[in-house]
Amino acid sequence: MKNNRKVAIAFLGTVLLFMGACQQGPKKDEPKDSEPPHEEKISPPEGIISLEESKSLYDNYTRNRVGMIEKYEMEQYPDEKYVPSRFTSFTYEDIKQYMAYIEQEAKGANVEISSLRFYFANYPNNERFPDGKKIVHPRQNSIFIVPAIMVDGEEHGFYIGADGQAKLIKNAVGTKGMGHNSNAGEKSYASFAPTLFQSGDKSLDLNHGNSSPPPYTDF
Structure with a gap:
């Protein structure tokens, strides 16, 4: 008799666990730590020049253009100070x-x-x-x-x-x-x-x- 009671209790417990699992529904996958999409690295344009070349171009303008501009402006407006723009x-x-x-x-x-x-x-x-x-x-x-x-x-x-x-x-x-x-x-x-x-x-x-x-x- 006791054995039958133990079997009935065990069966009832199994049924209750099964019903609880059905009510909970399927478990959702745990969200994973999503990594930001990898951005493709941009290559430098072909026109990028070195600092040394930049300096050379700037100095060339100083030698070959600035003096001519200053001279022209002073001839046009001798009483006004003039400093050529550089950028x-x-x-x-x-x-x-x-x-x-x-x-x-x-x-x-x-x-x-x-x-x-x-x-x-x-x-x-x-x-x-x-x-x-x-x-x-x-x-x-x-x-x-x-x-x-x-x-x-x-x-x-x-x-x-x-x-x-x-x-x-x-x-x-x-x-x-x-x-x-x-x-x-x-x-x-x-x-x-x-x-x-x-x-x-x-x-x-x-x-x-x-x-x-x-x-x-x-x-």
């Missing part, structure tokens, strides 16, 4: 925003940017730019950036027309009458510039960086 800088955030902006506009126009052109420039001897922004360093050299696209196997700087399509800058501004060291060309450009684009056209050219003369250089 133009844009904030990292501005460059990221610019890249995102031109990619957005190129995508909307269904074109692909092939390169960026860094044009050498020279600020006028005025207090402000045409858009009203202050010219911090009048007469200083600078750069402006122009995105380019491939058209018929050739690269051309472009802008976005009022119709949303990519259009070539050369067809809007041209180079006729703007010869080197030509007063007539300068006058032609000056009179043509205010009516350069039609209403709704978008320029993608970036300027208004921070140009600085020495001693704020790295070399």
Whole structure:
């Protein structure tokens, strides 16, 4: 009798354990410590140069260009001190925003940017730019950036027309009458510039960086 009771108790315990296991459901796999995905290391572009070469290029400009610029500016404005600029800088955030902006506009126009052109420039001897922004360093050299696209196997700087399509800058501004060291060309450009684009056209050219003369250089 006792044996039967022990068997019944053992059987009942087994049933209760089985029912409890069914209610709990299958155990989920314990979360493993997930490692962040491995990012592929970026190789340096072919255009990266050494610090020694950078220094050499900087010194070449000092020897071969700075003196000529100083002489020219002193001849034009003998009563004003002039120190040639040595670099133009844009904030990292501005460059990221610019890249995102031109990619957005190129995508909307269904074109692909092939390169960026860094044009050498020279600020006028005025207090402000045409858009009203202050010219911090009048007469200083600078750069402006122009995105380019491939058209018929050739690269051309472009802008976005009022119709949303990519259009070539050369067809809007041209180079006729703007010869080197030509007063007539300068006058032609000056009179043509205010009516350069039609209403709704978008320029993608970036300027208004921070140009600085020495001693704020790295070399």
